[in-house]
Amino acid sequence: MLIDDLVLVKPQTQRHLICLHTYRSSGITEIQPLRLATSKTNDARCLQADVMENEVASSAGPLAVRLMGDPVLRRHAAEVTEINGCVARTATNMVLTMYQAGGIGLAAPQVGIQQRFLVYDLQGGAGPQALINPEVIETDGEWAFAEACLSMPGLSFEIVRPKQIHLVGRGLDGNEVSIEADELLARLLQHELDHLDGVLAIDHLDREERKAALRTWSELTANPTSIRP
Numbered sequence: 001m002l003i004d005d006l007v008l009v010k011p012q013t014q015r016h017l018i019c020l021h022t023y024r025s026s027g028i029t030e031i032q033p034l035r036l037a038t039s040k041t042n043d044a045r046c047l048q049a050d051v052m053e054n055e056v057a058s059s060a061g062p063l064a065v066r067l068m069g070d071p072v073l074r075r076h077a078a079e080v081t082e083i084n085g086c087v088a089r090t091a092t093n094m095v096l097t098m099y100q101a102g103g104i105g106l107a108a109p110q111v112g113i114q115q116r117f118l119v120y121d122l123q124g125g126a127g128p129q130a131l132i133n134p135e136v137i138e139t140d141g142e143w144a145f146a147e148a149c150l151s152m153p154g155l156s157f158e159i160v161r162p163k164q165i166h167l168v169g170r171g172l173d174g175n176e177v178s179i180e181a182d183e184l185l186a187r188l189l190q191h192e193l194d195h196l197d198g199v200l201a202i203d204h205l206d207r208e209e210r211k212a213a214l215r216t217w218s219e220l221t222a223n224p225t226s227i228r229p
């Protein structure tokens with residue numbers, strides 16, 4: 001997701017604060033903040049791992065974000081079978097990419113890697129987080145919220161999703177994690193999980209809204225300088 005989402009909730013400062021408070025107290029005690037790798041040395045395992053077909057995963061630095069229309073965004077991503085240095089390096093690069101693009105969440109398919117992991121940072125002080133093979137096991141409530149996406153910059157849509165989720169997965173250390181998330185964090189995670197299943201925010205719109213969004217997207221892509229990142 002884009003950090004625009006934070007801007008969008010700005011007029012409702014109270015709710016925004018509640019979101020961040022909820023995030024801080026949402027029980028994310030089992031995920032260790034991601035330590036950004038600084039080494040520029042290639043990790044040979046990345047080059048050997050057939051799951052990491054994207055060669056960019058072997059070097060340090062921001063990656064190219066795939067935009068709507070790229071087929072990789074429509075594929076179902078595969079489970080990560082081994083949490084190794086390659087996954088960690090890729091997660092680091094994804095965090096750098098997310099920061100550079102002004103985002104608060106990024107899923108692996110958005111940088112061309114068809115694996116089930118994502119990174120996020122709600123900028124509430126906990127630092128960047130990585131989540132591997134995440135799975136929502138429980139949802140509750142309903143919440144309408146405007147979402148933007150790094151893969152369709154320039155667009156945002158109000159989408160109704162569950163307000164709270166209980167999610168399980170693994171951290172970069174391989175340990176199981178369990179997250180009970182509310183509001184913005186729950187929203188962010190659901191958005192990124194959609195990417196792992198080849199689903200984009202636009203798919204949540206009704207037919208007319210979707211048509212209008214596609215029209216706007218086609219105007220934006222006709223003038224690439226208007227698109228970020």
Ligand SMILES: [Zn+2]
Binds near residue numbers: 148150151191192195
């Ligand atoms: Zn997105």
